[in-house]
Amino acid sequence: MTGTVIETRDVVLSFGNTPALRGADLAVRAGEILAVMGPSGSGKSTLLHCLAGILVPDPGEVHFDGRRIDNLGETGRSALRRDRFGFVFQFGQLVPELTVADNIALPLLLDRVGRKEAYRKARGWLGRLELDGLEQRRPGELSGGQAQRVAVARALVIRPEVIFADEPTGSLDSLAGLRVMQLLTGAARSQGATVVLVTHEARVAAYSDREVVVRDGQVTSLAATP
């Protein structure tokens, strides 16, 4: 593993009058799998969204690959999500009207990659994530585990540098959830991608290299996963 790839410095964020982050500092090393844990409402998802450039902190800074990203415009942050970040969320990340193949190819199509090339790359992930035969189905026709594996494929098809996963197994049974985590972490390691994983499940956090705890909007402890 190498140096810090993404970090927050004294990030503060409030939703209306409700503070979500109160000076959160976090540094993630390149290639590591980091689990962000904490009680419900502690701000862990908000911290992940700030790292990913989805939310812009009130004061505070977010740096990626040595560059500050919190002061980028929406177009710049969209480009990061399209080209260098991948996302695996609990709900609402797949386009329900598109097929599995469409959903996986979507980031490439949005990046103006040719259609043939985009679908070739997308189909390459179907076998790796146990999605053979499902490419023409729509998300509503998939099981929860299958849908999450499609989300993982979509996150990985662009060969991201960082993958943000927010409760990726939250809506899955334990077996399906563990399988998703195996595939996600395995693929990420093979690509050398960094994974920031928000979870409240210890079994899921066990796949990480390191854990941090968010409590009351602050990153309060850091511990290496044994």
Add this chain to the structure above:
Amino acid sequence: MSGPGARTRWARQVALAARLALAGRRESAARLAITAVGLCLAVVMLLFGAVALPALHAHAARNAWTRTSAHNTAPAPHPAGASPVLWQLSQDHFRGQDITWVNVAALGPRPVLPPGLSRLPGPGQLAVSPALARLLAATPADQLGDRFGGGRVTGTVGDAALVSPGQLVVFQGWRPDQLRHRPGTDTVRSIETSTGGGLAATGFLRLMVLVGLAGLLVPVIVLVLTATRLGAARREQRLAAMRLAGATPAQVSGIAAAEAVTAAVAGTVAGFAGFLALRPRAAAVPVDGSPFFPGDLRLSALAAVAIALGVPALSGLAAVAALRRVQVSPLGVARQAVRRRARLRRLIPLAAGLVGYGLAVARVAQTQGSNNSPVYLVALAFVLVIVGLVIAGPVLTNLVAILIRRLTRHTPGLLAARHLEGNPAAGFRAISGLVLATFVATVIAGVTPATLGATRTGYTAFPADLVIQQFTLPPPQPERSPGVRDVSPAVPGLSPAEATALLSRLSAIPGVRGVTALRQPPAGSTRLGAGTYTGKFAPYPVVASCAALAAAGLAHCSPGQTEAVIDASALTSGTIGGPHISLLRPLPAAQLATRPLAAVAVVTTGSPATVEQVRTILDAGRPGLLGPAETSADINAAANQKLAHLSELADAALLITLIIAGCSLAVAVAGGLLERRRPLTLLRLAGVRRSELTRMVLAESALPLLALAAVSVALGLGVAAGLLVAAGSGSNVPWKPPQPPYWLSLGAGLTLAVLIVAATLPLLHRLTALDNARFE
């Protein structure tokens, strides 16, 4: 971006946007179809709106030549050396149709020609319009053709002189000596082209057309917006997922715009096709009393291009503008901003619109009759009132919700109130089409009865089977003060010998039950009583025997009275009463018979053939060629024809509006149920009974609808009163409340709306069935 690589990338993005816009199969197809239908209707109305005013102007321009006189306002250019013409314009009727009858006599070898004629008919010759030619061929001569003195049809009046294809026009040629001394004959050296005259009515008509179009367009816009909102939650979820995958705001806007533009292009093309298909039928609609030549509904290139490009462009812009919430965050509906409350300041545009409307009405009323009367200001202000009502709608809905919450003691009412308070904009959106339709319908209903009953009153006193012909004109210097009335008419009436012959011929017609001769009284024999005389002409007495007057239904004498005097100037304006005129001395029948015949009233069986035979004899026999022989139907038609047609058109437009608004309501309610499937099912799972959910859904739509309909009715009546003020004294239209049919229609319409909501209840029950409580 530049170069072939950039163009390729741009083309890929457009293709991706279109593909993503059309993904979604049945739901997308339904939404696109409904949106396209709505836009098709909007485009059809916009196109007819674009041709309506030019068509009305074309009517006025086509009719301008009938205002020709010795002093034309805007004379048409004529060839050098053109000779003047003796010109006398008259009117006649045939079975409810008007005949424009122009008597002409050339005063030189190259007379000025009206439009539609290549030569002036000579003595004993006729030039007739195609419709009149067909009528002459199909009608016995004693009912029509004999009116024209046996003249031979030698020419056709071309379309340039006709307001509509079916107009009846005749030019009858005479020798100059036959026409020169007849009353109403002018020596004209040019043909009039000014549309002036009756501008108040034309301006009012234009105003009503604009109001009607605006009123029709708004429910269509509401339908389009409601259809656009169909599946909004899923669309926002889809777009948010794309944002998460890295789509830029521009790409998301492009996808939304592509979806909207796809529907808009389809709707626009269908709209143009619909316009072209309907145009011939639309031309037959007598908006101002006469149908149109299809060519008069000509669409200008500018209007066509503006609508063809503008509708899709506006649709795309509206779709992009509606994406603000998704643009903010790729987390989409999971992190939506708190909805803004419906603040009272949303009432300001409505208030401003009403103030502006009042000012515009006052301005138009001040400039009534002028060519520059800004009737468009009133139409614009009317649109602003409608827009203000749309903006204020959520506030009013919120107020209704608060009232329900405070007054209700039951769960359905509370749930309905909370739902409306949570999103009053959505609550108003569902009913907005009907609220606006109610407003427009009330405006029309508030205007129509007043204008229909405006100009001629009291005519019900005349029997329907009476034909009346006057042979004299009112005194040239009207005298309205009481006193002995000595009449010196401009035309002396028929001599006793002529009268005897005429009365004999009339009595011989089968179907004539009686002929009442109205004679000119001797000098100094009548007195005008004290009173206020507000009629168009001064009081003008004629005398007849009481028996004859009673037989004709014109007057009833006191016991012992043998002859009576009535006001002839009011004879064909529909009143029998009027000022009190009395005979100063008895006039024996023998003396009466020696007096000139001032007018005649013929009692018939009412048979159309008999009426036309009577009319033909009267027309052929009248030396002065004065006003036509008229029945009560003719007078009522003349008074109310245009506005009666407008009323029929308004009824048809109202029906279309209600259908469109009903569709909006159905789409909105059904769409809302689909979007709220999860929370409604959770309510059922929590123990809310099906009947309570039913009452909740009904209350959410019905209660705001009834309350806001009441507001619309009040606003509509006020705006209608303003329109009548804007019409001013030229139209002579006092305000009257809407007639019972309007109130019945309103009640029926609102009941139907509630039934439409009730029709969605099976969907509600199916969606929230406990067996279906799965949300993945």
